[in-house]
Amino acid sequence: MLYVHMAVVLNDLFFPKTDPHTAALLSAFAFCSTYVLRPIGALIFGYIGDTVGRKPTVILTTMMMSISCIVMANLPTYAEIGITAAWLVTGCRITQGLSSMGEIMGAEIYVTEITKPPVQYPAVAFIGIAAYAGTVVALAIASLVTHFTFNWRLAFWVGAGIAVVGSIARTRLRETPEFLEKKHQKKNDKILDLITREKIGRKTFWAYFIVYCGWPLSFYLAYMYFNPILKDSFHYSSGEIILHNFIMSIISLISIVFLAFLSYKVHPLKIIKARGQAFFLLIFAIPFVLMYATHVSHIFLLQVAILTFTLSPIPAVSVFIKYIPILRRFTAASFVYALSRALMYIITSFSLVYLTDIFGYLGLWLIMFPVTIGFLWGIHHFEKLEGALLNS
Numbered sequence: 001m002l003y004v005h006m007a008v009v010l011n012d013l014f015f016p017k018t019d020p021h022t023a024a025l026l027s028a029f030a031f032c033s034t035y036v037l038r039p040i041g042a043l044i045f046g047y048i049g050d051t052v053g054r055k056p057t058v059i060l061t062t063m064m065m066s067i068s069c070i071v072m073a074n075l076p077t078y079a080e081i082g083i084t085a086a087w088l089v090t091g092c093r094i095t096q097g098l099s100s101m102g103e104i105m106g107a108e109i110y111v112t113e114i115t116k117p118p119v120q121y122p123a124v125a126f127i128g129i130a131a132y133a134g135t136v137v138a139l140a141i142a143s144l145v146t147h148f149t150f151n152w153r154l155a156f157w158v159g160a161g162i163a164v165v166g167s168i169a170r171t172r173l174r175e176t177p178e179f180l181e182k183k184h185q186k187k188n189d190k191i192l193d194l195i196t197r198e199k200i201g202r203k204t205f206w207a208y209f210i211v212y213c214g215w216p217l218s219f220y221l222a223y224m225y226f227n228p229i230l231k232d233s234f235h236y237s238s239g240e241i242i243l244h245n246f247i248m249s250i251i252s253l254i255s256i257v258f259l260a261f262l263s264y265k266v267h268p269l270k271i272i273k274a275r276g277q278a279f280f281l282l283i284f285a286i287p288f289v290l291m292y293a294t295h296v297s298h299i300f301l302l303q304v305a306i307l308t309f310t311l312s313p314i315p316a317v318s319v320f321i322k323y324i325p326i327l328r329r330f331t332a333a334s335f336v337y338a339l340s341r342a343l344m345y346i347i348t349s350f351s352l353v354y355l356t357d358i359f360g361y362l363g364l365w366l367i368m369f370p371v372t373i374g375f376l377w378g379i380h381h382f383e384k385l386e387g388a389l390l391n392s
Contacts, residue, residue, distance in 0.1 A: 001131075001138035002155055003072070003093060004223070009146060009238055013077045014089040038338030041098035045106075046331025053175045054110045054330065059167050061102030066163030068095040073156035104131060105334045112318040113176035113326075121268045125260035125315030132253045135223075139246035146239030178326060200324055200332055207381035208320050209336050210374035214276070214311025216344035217371050221364075222248070222306045225352060226299055234296045248300065252307040260315045268316035269386060273379045276372065278309040283368045287361035311375045316382075323385055344371070 003010060049057040072092045078085045107127045115123050141158070144150035200208075223245055230236040230244065259271055282305055289302050313320060324332045348367060355363030 001134045002069075002141065002159055003089075003096070004138070006138070006142040006145065006152060006155075006242070007224075009142070009152065009242075010089070013079075014075075014085045016078060016083070016086070037094050038097050038342050039335055041102065042105075042334035042338035043331065045098075045102040046334040049102075049106060049109070049330030049334070050327055054106055054113075054179060055170065055173050055175050057102055057330070058106035058110070058173075059170050061099040061106065062163050062167040062170060064095055064099035065103065066160045066167065068092045068099065069156045069160035069163060073153045073160065102334065104128075105337050106330070108317050109321060109329055109333060110173070110176055112321045113178040115318075117318075118264050120318045121263035121315050122260045124318040124321075125256075125263060125268075128312070128314040128317060129253070129256055129260060132249070132256055136246070136249045136253050139242060139249050142242040143239070143246050146237075146242055200328070203381060204323055204385070205332075205336070207378035208323075208333075209340055209378075210371075211313050211320065211378035211382075212337055212340035213344045213371055214375040215313065216341050217348055217367065218279075218306055218310040218312065220345060220348045220352075221368075222252075222303045222310075224349065226303060229290070230296065230299060233293075234299070236296070244296075244300065248303050248307065251304055252310075255308050256312075256314060263315035267386075268319060269379055269383050272313065272316050273376065273383070275309050276311055276376050276379060279306075279311055280369075280372045280376070282306070282309055283365065283372060286368070287364055290361045311372060316379075319382060319386065323382070 045057050045061060048060070072089070075088055075092070076085055104127060108124050111124050111127060112120060138155075141150070141155040142152075145152045145155065227241050230241050231238075236244065259275075263271060286302065286306075289298055293299055293302075321329065321333055351367065352363070355366055359366070
């Protein structure tokens with residue numbers, strides 16, 4: 001999250017200065033570089049997670065994050081070593097993307113397998129909330145960098161320290177009983193053979209995939225898409241944009257914490273369905289708010305609305321995970337998570353550069369409506385699975 005939210009500062013340090021259009025494409029490239037190779041990483045770490053165990057996978061990925069943060073903290077800028085800086089920082093971003101994917105999915109699967117509903121819903125949701133908290137802290141550090149000349153390199157040293165502490169703490173975890181039970185069954189056991197051959201239903205796979213496509217769209221719109229508008233239309237500096245997003249992230253964090261606690265009493269599928277329906281209605285208003293916004297508060301309220309009614313699987317993550325066979329769970333869940341983000345961040349960040357040029361703000365509809373309709377369809381599919389499970 002540090003690089004994502006400090007991109008308005010760091011892109012100027014690590015990439016060559018160009019015209020606004022090329023700069024937008026370079027910014028999209030730097031942003032997407034985190035996610036491009038995630039599907040490959042999902043297959044690698046998924047195999048380790050499903051064969052060796054959940055615990056060693058999350059330790060390994062946390063250490064990868066620590067190393068990439070250390071490299072970033074010492075990386076020379078474009079002014080010092082030229083285009084090599086751009087390639088090195090992109091390599092670090094790719095490493096961070098691979099490791100963060102293994103971390104969060106490993107943690108969500110781990111907690112899903114050691115808890116039961118209804119405690120399971122908020123417990124797993126708080127892993128996603130930790131990611132939200134990471135956003136808030138990253139924006140707070142970025143604000144210190146821009147307003148009080150705080151050394152941005154120290155921020156990555158702090159990130160590396162957190163990752164090291166996390167790696168050490170996770171060595172004390174025990175492997176999940178659910179995974180060990182399946183792993184230690186004899187290979188000639190008919191039950192194990194049945195589990196090993198069991199596959200995710202095609203419709204369930206696509207429902208899982210399209211639900212996870214919602215958050216990348218919401219995140220990019222709220223935190224990335226509006227930055228040029230704030231800079232060009234309202235003359236915001238980089239520091240003001242970061243502070244603006246920091247305040248917005250605090251509001252978003254409060255709302256998601258509330259929903260996590262609510263999921264203990266209300267089924268999480270009902271929560272994200274209601275939120276998705278509200279987002280669908282919000283889509284109609286977004287282009288017109290952007291066309292006629294006369295004050296920065298209009299943009300701020302729109303961003304808060306997008307994050308409040310975001311197309312996020314939280315707090316229903318554990319519901320989706322449990323419908324994946326145990327011995328395929330890490331690989332399948334990680335791959336879907338990684339593929340959805342890789343595709344959606346690439347499609348969203350690059351296509352909006354051109355769609356906005358051609359259709360104006362109405363071009364947002366060409367992405368937002370299909371993704372939101374798919375999100376609601378995916379929830380409907382899992383509602384049917386939950387209903388069938390309860391009836392059985």
